[in-house]
Amino acid sequence: MNHPPTGAAAMPRHTPSPRDAMTDVELIWIEKRLEHWIRFGRVAAERIMTRKTRVVSFRPDAVFAFARWVANDYGTVHSRIDILRAVRSGEAYTTVPFVRPGGELYLSIQGWAKVRAVLAAIDAVEAVGVDPCDAAPDHWRHVHNRLSIGERPRPYTAERHAAWLKRKAIES
Numbered sequence: 525m526n527h528p529p530t531g532a533a534a535m536p537r538h539t540p541s542p543r544d545a546m547t548d549v550e551l552i553w554i555e556k557r558l559e560h561w562i563r564f565g566r567v568a569a570e571r572i573m574t575r576k577t578r579v580v581s582f583r584p585d586a587v588f589a590f591a592r593w594v595a596n597d598y599g600t601v602h603s604r605i606d607i608l609r610a611v612r613s614g615e616a617y618t619t620v621p622f623v624r625p626g627g628e629l630y631l632s633i634q635g636w637a638k639v640r641a642v643l644a645a646i647d648a649v650e651a652v653g654v655d656p657c658d659a660a661p662d663h664w665r666h667v668h669n670r671l672s673i674g675e676r677p678r679p680y681t682a683e684r685h686a687a688w689l690k691r692k693a694i695e696s
Contacts, residue, residue, distance in 0.1 A: 546581040547610035549590055550622040556595060560622060563589035563605070563646060564656040582610040587630070587657045589646060590623060591639065603639045607631040607664045630664035638671050649680045660688035 546568060551560045553576055562580060565588025569581040582588055586609070593603040608627030611617045617626035633642050645667045649656045663680050670677040 545584055545613045547584075547586070547608075547627055548579050548581050548624045549588070550624075551578050551580060552576060552622075558592075558594050560590070560592040563591050563643065565589065566657055584610050584612040586610045587659075587661070589642075589656065590620070591643075592622070593636075593639075600636055602634070603636045604632070604634045605639045605642045606633075607642075607668075609661070630661050631668035633668060633671055641671050641677075642667060645677055645680075652680060652682055652685065654680065654682075654685050659685065660691075662688075 549560075549562065550573075551562065553559050553561075565582060566586055567580045568583045568586070571579045571581075573579060587607065588610070589605060589607045591603075591605040594601050606620050606623075607630040608618075608620065608623065609630065610627055611625070615628075618629040619626040620629070620632075631642065633639055646656050649659050649663070659680055663684065667677040
């Protein structure tokens with residue numbers, strides 16, 4: 525006669541749901557004080573937590589830009605932008621404030637002048653007709669490295685994008 529399992533064998537195994545595999549980003553808006561926003565990215569889900577807080581979620585491998593700034597009575601005291609790839613379950617990742625669990629970091633820049641330069645680089649990618657989500661990860665790393673040392677990054681061109689697409693096709 526077969527008896528039902530007891531103890532640890534009786535415990536149901538947790539199988540990750542699609543919700544578990546998502547990367548969550550907490551967005552906050554407090555007028556003239558604090559703002560977190562997504563500059564680009566394909567949001568898969570959104571939850572409104574309060575009038576000032578919501579959480580957006582990204583599927584694994586989604587690329588997104590997360591910008592934030594804090595101000596006081598005298599102006600902006602902190603600004604930062606990160607471009608990340610949402611990781612798959614079990615992958616290594618870099619922790620970033622307000623991003624759970626974290627992501628593969630392509631770019632991380634602080635300081636309003638440099639953040640403005642990143643926003644201009646994103647605009648330039650869009651001007652070429654490329655969704656920034658689809659741009660080569662190496663481009664965002666290049667932008668990070670050049671801006672970090674005070675140099676101007678090379679522009680992202682249609683030719684660079686075509687080369688990236690060919691490389692990606694070969695790698696997959």
